[in-house]
Amino acid sequence: MGSPRMTLQTQLVLRALLEDPAKQRYGLELCELAGLPSGTIYPILARLEQVGWVDSTWEDPAVHEEAGRPRRRFYQITQDGAERARDALARAYQARKQPLPGWAARPASDGGVS
Amino acid sequence: MNDRRRLAPRQDTRPCPTSSLSGLLAVVRTHHPDADLSPLQHAYNEAAIWHAGQTRHSGDPFITHCVAVAAIVADIGMPPAVVCAALLHDIEDTPCPPGRITERFGQTTVDLISAVRTTRLDEIPPSALKLGNAPKPLQPTREEAVLAIRLADRLHNMRTITFVPPTRQHRVARETLELVTPLAKAAGLTDVGRELHDLSSAVLRPATSTLAMTPPLLTVLTLLLPATQRARWREEWHAELRTLTTRGARTRFTARILLSAPRLTLTLRHPIRGRRW
Structure with missing residues (x-):
């Protein structure tokens, strides 16, 4: 199983999912958490699901029937996915710390190394 | 949802049992040509008096529900006494004094109406019911009569469920699909069962069953x-x-x-x- 390309948007989605890894989130909720439009979220979620980082299930009938709306699709980060995502996010973060060739390194005051 | 197939004719096509007493009487007459229909007339008048001023979620006068339920019961082939009880099945929700119905329609009718209100559908043994292919005219047992009225009540409620708040729609539809539909089918009422199934599925799976809504x-x-x-x-x-x-x-x-x-x-x-x- 491969890894998704860690674009900025993918990182945002992963961060949103990792905020509370035990919680199931639906698409629009993730849009808000990640601050991304709906169109961006779904391809990313589909990819994350393909590589096994994310699981998706339909909402429990009792809940959506009580609320009187169609069932939602819920996404949750898998245990393996959470580990690999944290790892990938950390690497992406480090990569951003590296100056691009020909560019000066960021001053230490800009975020610093924690 | 309103366009789904119905057991009784639609209101806008011709005068039909679901809207008028005369239609109801006509249906009863087809199954029981020699029966005395005057109790039905009285039951209708009684229901009309006591339900006066009550309306359905749709805004229709409540009596339309009584007639519609009675028409479905009649359509199944139930004898006039049961159709009578169907017309009066919600009379206990009105200020009608309890003794009045006993006096006018007899203890049997009152007992049947109470049984309709108190029987739990999941307590009726499906093996006890043979409504679909029983010899006509039907001589239903008490349980069969109760079931017929309850099924008719639910069927009409499902036909008009669009007017009910969504939360309740889903609860009713779920119960209809899981409990009421199997009972109707077990009792041999295939058409009723199929319509109940279609109507409740339409509520529960709007995305797949009413594609037009997407x-x-x-x-x-x-x-x-x-x-x-x-x-x-x-x-x-x-x-x-x-x-x-x-x-x-x-x-x-x-x-x-x-x-x-x-x-x-x-x-x-x-x-x-x-x-x-």
Whole structure:
């Protein structure tokens, strides 16, 4: 199983999912958490699901029937996915710390190394 | 949902049992040509008096429900005494003094009405019921009569469920599908069972059973996706769209999905195998 390309948007989605890894989130909720439009979220979620980082299930009938709306699709980060995502996010973060060739390194005051 | 098939004719096509007493009497007469129909006339008058001023969620006078339920009961082939009880099945929700019905319609009718109100459907043994292919004219047992009225009551409620608040719609539909529909089928009332099934499924699975409710654009969009995945994404997006309250938000949602559809299609059609995408 491969890894998704860690674009900025993918990182945002992963961060949103990792905020509370035990919680199931639906698409629009993730849009808000990640601050991304709906169109961006779904391809990313589909990819994350393909590589096994994310699981998706339909909402429990009792809940959506009580609320009187169609069932939602819920996404949750898998245990393996959470580990690999944290790892990938950390690497992406480090990569951003590296100056691009020909560019000066960021001053230490800009975020610093924690 | 209103366009689904019905057991009794639709109100707008011709005068029919669901809307008028004369229609109801005609149905009873087809099954019981020699019966005395005057108790039905009295039961109708009684129901009309006591339900006067009450309305359904649809805004219709409540008496329309009594007549509709009685018509379904009559259509099953139940004898006039049971049709009578069907007309009066909600009379206990009115200020009608309890003794009045006993006096006018007898203890049997009153007992039947109480049984209709108190019997739990999940306590009726399905093996005890043979309504569908019983010899006519029907001589139903008490349990069969109770079931006929309860089924008719539910069927008419399901036909008019659009007017009920959504939360309740789902609860009623779920119960109808899981409990009432199997009973109707077990009792041999195939048409009633099928209509109950169709009506409740339509409430429970709006995305798949009433495709028309999904904006056509979203449906067309899903055609780009692999065939096996279309239903899932259509249903998922439909559910999200339904929670958006403003037209603008819905348009933006759809537009964004539209713009990203090629991307999603690529993602779904070309899974990565150990390489980056």
